[in-house]
Amino acid sequence: MRLMFGLVLVIGLGLAGFAVYMAQTYIGQYETELAAERAARAKQIKVEPVVVAKTTLRYGQQITLDDLRRVHWPTASMPEGTFQTAEDLFPKGGPQFRTVLRAMEAGEPLLRVKVTEPGADAGITSRLGRGMRAFAIRVDVTSGVSGFLRPGDKVDVYWTGHAQGRQVTKLIDTGIRLIAVDQIADEDTMKPKVARTITVEATPQQVAALAQAQSTGRLSLSLVGAYDDVVAEAVEVDQNILLGIEDAPVIAQEQAQVCTIRTRRGSEVVDMPIPCTN
The missing domain is CATH 2.40.30 (Elongation Factor Tu (Ef-tu); domain 3)
Structure with missing residues (x-):
């Protein structure tokens, strides 16, 4: 009886030790996977919603919400002048279309410089x-x-x-x-x-x-x-x-000095040149 009791005790202890070992192994794997998931989340790219073209858009084409869709775009590479909401693109109470000024491909973010103001056409004034x-x-x-x-x-x-x-x-x-x-x-x-x-x-x-x-x-x-x-x-x-022609220098010529003497002949006054004595 004692022998049987001892045998059962030994088997029980062995099973208990095996259970502890398996539990430690499972917990260790779970912690490893949890740490890996946390590391992956830390490296995850931050994104923001942005409005993009559904299909190719050409110059002069009028676009509405049916021609566009929202996607998530990496924040670090977000172009300047994008639209993020439908209200940003078409304000409430205003015209619900814009006109394309620059061609855009499908999936390309809609930029303010490539479309007109709401309700405007693609004329020169835009x-x-x-x-x-x-x-x-x-x-x-x-x-x-x-x-x-x-x-x-x-x-x-x-x-x-x-x-x-x-x-x-x-x-x-x-x-x-x-x-x-x-x-x-x-x-x-x-x-x-x-x-x-x-x-x-x-x-x-x-x-x-x-x-x-x-x-x-x-x-x-x-x-x-x-x-x-x-x-x-x-x-x-x-x-x-x-x-490569140089302009000839202009030499100012000294004007010749003229000396005169005024005489009267009856009622007529005559200027007569004489040598200048200085």
Whole structure:
């Protein structure tokens, strides 16, 4: 009887030890998995809601909420000027559509610079910044850079005309942005076009200068590189500078001194030259 009792006790102790071992193993695995989950959560990217295009959107297309959807976008790479809610995009009580100014692909965040204000169309006025004005310049195949100008490009403007008795070419403005070429304002167009007029965005002061220059001479445009941030310095060239001819110095000639003596002949007074004695 004692032998049986001892055998049962030994077996019980063994089972208890095995149960403790299995419990420790399970708890250890659970803690390891919990620590891994916490580490994964710590590395999780922070996101925010943003409005994106459902399908490809092209210039001039009117968009409503049916053309858009909300997705979560990484906060660290969030573009500037996005819309996060429908109320932000279309305020209550206002028009429920906007017009596309720049083409967007499906899944691309909707940006304020690529759409008009609610209810506006894609006309020239929607492209003008605050305090800016639109001004048209006459161009041809040579002055218009052979038809390579597109809306959104920047140009330097040169004036050629007569000043102080000589023909001069002078840089009168730099980095002026084009907002339309003829009647085309789509910045995504890739088709070359020889334009007759181009429309630029300028301040009222610049508009006055361009109008005066266009009425008194000939304007030519020089295309500025897309990533060029160098501001051109003052430039003025005439024929002598072009050919390297130096202007002859003007030598003032001393005016010959004339001495006279006045005599009267009857009723007539006569001035007669005589040598100057100084």
